[in-house]
Amino acid sequence: MAWWKLHKRDKPGGPAAGGAVLASAAIITRDQVRSVVGRRQEWQAQGWDFYRTVPELKSGIRWAANGLSRARLYVGRIDPDGSSAPVPVDAQGGDMSPAMVANLLAPLEDLAGGQLGQSEMLRRLSVHLDIPGESYLVGFDDPASGERRWLVCSPSEVTSTGSGGTIRVQLPDSQSARIELSIDDCTLIRLWRPDDEYGYLPDSPLQGLQDPLRELQGLTAHVLATVDSRLKGAGIGLMSDDVTPASPQQSDGPNPIHSDPVTASLIDAASASLKNRDSAAALVPLLLRVPGSVEDKFKWFDFAAQLDEHLLPLRESATKRLAIGLDTPPEALTGMADVNHWTGWLVSDTGITMHIEPKLGLICDALTTQYFRAAWEALGIPDPENWACWYDTSDLKQRPNRAPEAAEAHARGAISDAAYLRELGFSSEDMPDEEEQRRRLLIQLATTNAQLAPAALEALGVQLPDVGQAIATDAVRAPVEISRAEPAIEAPPRNEPPALPIAASAVLDDGWRMACLDLAARRALARAGNWLLSRSGRSRRGELGHVPVHEVHMHVSPDQADLAQMLDGAYRDFHAATPGETDLHAAVDLYVRRLLLTGIAHERGLLAGHLAAAGCDRAAA
Structure with a gap:
């Protein structure tokens, strides 16, 4: 049985037990049909005429209607102290069962066919509340398809048939398409902007704008007549x-x-x-x-009538009166000369807060009290009065670019991921899941931390060659075992050249390959030297001004924990020129790290001896 038919069934302990029956969630009952439905006042009919003939009025009303159509309805738990908007169901965490969540969202998903239909529903409701001041939301089972259908009807489209409890609804399909519905078989909700004196009567801004609208009509007719007369x-x-x-x-x-x-x-x-x-x-x-x-x-x-020089000021004055009287920001019709792209967001936010959100609140209150709570009660939701249908206008608001401030606050842990996404214009659905976050973290570790790279690559499913993996593992772990007190390469006195390993005399060569390796090592040392200079004081940088940048490490002692950051990106060109030679890459990196930690100057022969000792004979040849 479809959920919307549940409210037709008897409640537990039904009529036989003296209980009440949920006849309908409608605000219009059987005895109210003839006294309420179809009652139209003269100013309401005039309002539609003005809407069709005065373009300024139509523009202002559509401004508000288009704004409402961009709002999003959601179901949320009411804040007990009323200090904030209802908290959406999807933000409640794991406190509710999936069945309860489904029952809470079922009436919203069915209303007007879902989110797309609700956008058009809100647009029409806005137009009706601004012109005749009232509207009807009609839900019924379509006889042709058997599916639930929702219509937003103006007072002109819903009439009483005279036979108790039956209404006639004009369908939007065609002029002759009408349907008669029993009040017991449909959902009929009347939404109206209550009159300030008599709350049961509808009110509209057009009630107080009759004279300015007639003035605009008269001025337009005068201009047209004058223009036609000049053409005779x-x-x-x-x-x-x-x-x-x-x-x-x-x-x-x-x-x-x-x-x-x-x-x-x-x-x-x-x-x-x-x-x-x-x-x-x-x-x-x-x-x-x-x-x-x-x-x-x-x-x-000359037989032609001249245009009155006071005509344009009179028309501007009437337009200004209309703009002030409508339920829209006046600048939406008149414009503002001092508004630019820096202050335009403020005008927009004021219009949303003062004109669009009150109308959305009226609509959500009517839907919650007359539709949702009756449906939730029929679906067995405990304490339905703690829940409400509410609106989200985040897509409407145009704020100044606060992305830099949001990024800094997020990096400092001052705002949440959801708040950061909201400032960037994204939703929580755009956040990466746990698996994607894990993969990104592993990639970051593999590219920035040489010590953890093998483990990160293995976790990512990247299989390294056995020999290369062994050499790389030894290379990245070796710096951990090195300190200035016990360097891997014995540091000689400052003025004496370091002793080369025995194997160096056999492999020392000035070939092109060795020259390229020498350049790669110098570039890595220069990268580290620049990093050390950037973190030294001004006086210290002055003292080292005469020192080649690739020899700064001989005068400034780096910390072992900073090596990965110092050498970040230092081997990009070297790795691109020697793809696939992971053992050679690891050996050169180990050599550079040892020089940095021991303060030894780089020499080509020392590099050749290190490569030979690491088993990279071809690299040193």
Whole structure:
């Protein structure tokens, strides 16, 4: 059985036990149908006429309607002290069972066909509340498909049939599509903006805007009449001599031109400009000849009415009155000269807070009390009064770019991940899951921490060659065992060259490959030297100004814990030039780390001996 039919069944301990029956979740009951439905006042009909004929009014009402259509409805638990908005169901954690969550969300998912249909529902409700001041939400089982259907109807689309408890609803499918519904078989909710004096009557901003709207209509009609009159000819020019008008071509049709040539000429000139507003007849006057000289008798008569110079200020004044009276920010119609892209968000937020959210609150209150709680009670939700349908306007608000501040606060742990995503314009659904977070962390460890790289790569499923993996593991672990007190390579006195390993004399070569390895080591030492200089004081940097950057480590002692950061990205070109030689990469990195920790100067022969001792004979050749 569909959930929305549950409220038709008897409650536990039903009629036989003296219990009540949930007849409907509608605000309109059987005995109210004839007294409420179909009652329309004169100002409501006039409001629709103004909406269709005054573009300023239509623009303002649609501004609010489009804003409401972007709001999102959700189900949440009411804050006991009322200090914050209801907390959404999906933010409750694991305190509720999946069945309870499903029952809480079922009425919302069914309402108006889900989120897409609810957007159009909110748009129409906004228009109705701003024009006639009331609207009807009708839910019924479609006889054709058997599915639940929801309609947002104006008072003109819902009427009482006269037979008790039955209404006639105009369907949006066509003008002739109507359906009769029993109040017991449908959900009928009346939403209205209550009048301040009599709460049962609907109210609308248009009630107090009758005069400004009529003024705008009158000014528009005056402008149109004036413009049309100017198109009826450019007047008459009188010239001396005999009156001899240019006779128009005669017509023998059903509407012959006037027999009097002067009158016929006037009619012909006026009709030509009305038929074609680009015609020269609208600009060139009709010429007539009169006795006398040209100097004495040349005159021009203009029949066109002039536009009133006060017309534009009057229209602007009426528009301003309309903007103030509508339930929208005045600047939405009049504009603001001092608003730019830095302050525009403030105007938008004010419009949302003062005009859109109160209307959303009215709608959500009506839906919660007259629809959701009855449905939740029928579905067995405990304490349905603790839950409510509420709105989220985060998609509407345009705030200044606070992403840098949010990033810093998030890095310091001052705001949560959800707050950080909200400031960036993302939702919690965009957050990575636990598996993706684990994979990203392993990749970061593998690329930035040489000591943990083998374990991270193994956890990522990357299989390294056996030999290369053994050499790499020894190479990355060796620096951990090195200290300045017990260096892996014996540090000689400062002025004496270090002794080369025995194998160095056999492998020392000045070939191109050895030159490239020498350059890779120097670049890595220079990278580390720059890192050490950047963290030294100004006076210390002055003392080391004459020292080559790849020899700074001989004067500044680095910490072993900083080696990974010092050498970050130092081998990028070296690795790109020697792909796949992981043992060689590890040996060069171990050599550089030992030099940094021991303070020994780099020499090509020392590098060759180290590579030979590490088993990289080809690398040293």
